[in-house]
Amino acid sequence: MVTLADCQRTQHAWFQALAQATGGRAFSTHKMDWVWLPETREMLCMFPTEITAAGLKPALSEAERRGASSVGIWLNASVREGLLPEYGFDPGWKPWWMTRALDLESVSKASDALEERIGLTAVVDDQVWLATARIKEEWAGRSYAFLPPEQDGKHLAGIFDMEVAPEHRRSGIGTSLLNALSEAAFNAGAEHLLLNATPDGQRLYRQHGFELIGKGQTWWFHPPR
Structure with a gap:
């Protein structure tokens, strides 16, 4: 059985692999795990269980230093956004987690x-x-x-x-x-495939045997230029 935790862990591993392959980096700040992707100039926080000022501030400073075009927070649907609106984050697209047996x-x-x-x-x-x-x-x-x-x-x-x-x-x-x-x-x-789909994209995956097992949420901040 594929769980939401499996989907989140695989998504995080994918971004870490991308960072390693493209000269980026992964780091942590007070219970928040981050990945810097230089090719897309994105700073991403992957599935924190708690949003804290101590976790956000140093990462936002690092994003500014590196000239990030966006800072994204990927969340489990059960985690509250907490301080994110106060720091200029807006709600973004909702990943539809889907799986299929092979x-x-x-x-x-x-x-x-x-x-x-x-x-x-x-x-x-x-x-x-x-x-x-x-x-x-x-x-x-x-x-x-x-x-x-x-x-x-x-x-x-x-x-x-x-x-x-x-x-x-x-x-x-x-x-x-x-x-x-x-x-x-x-x-x-x-033995199984998993992915995150948009509401439009999920139609294709349903046609090929993928089933929806849950939804997530994202929040985004775009630093001023």
């Missing part, structure tokens, strides 16, 4: 439907994959799958950063990306 039958069906327009790259062997869609050499979409190395015996892979070019939406690109990543993760030992 088995040989479902992956075999997906494999039969794979198309030549999808390219798959193992960024890190048996851990990170990038699926890229191209139509007549034109970039059409991409997504990642991530199988964290340490999961206390669980075999969960996350689907992250799904993006389809506006002009190629509703053409099956999202399905093809998902199929390619599902097969790669399954072959590496994943």
Whole structure:
């Protein structure tokens, strides 16, 4: 069984892996765990159980020093926002946590439907994959799958950063990306997939067997320039 805690832990691990791969960093400030992503210039706090001034102030100072474009707080739906409005944070989008079991039958069906327009790259062997869609050499979409190395015996892979070019939406690109990543993760030992979806995006995932197990919340601060 996949839990909300599993989803949150995998999301946090993904951002930590991104930070490590792109010259960012992860750090903690008084019960708040942060990740700095230099490519998107985002400072993110991942699922704190308590919002404190002692946790916020040094991270906001670090975000200002690094020229962050945004500071985001990812929260479990049961955690109150506390001091966030006082520090200029506004409520943002709500992640829909969704999961799906992987088995040989479902992956075999997906494999039969794979198309030549999808390219798959193992960024890190048996851990990170990038699926890229191209139509007549034109970039059409991409997504990642991530199988964290340490999961206390669980075999969960996350689907992250799904993006389809506006002009190629509703053409099956999202399905093809998902199929390619599902097969790669399954072959590496994943038994379940998990992801966070937007209210619009969840329609695609429901069509492919994903079930909603809970919702989260985000809060965002955009430093003045």
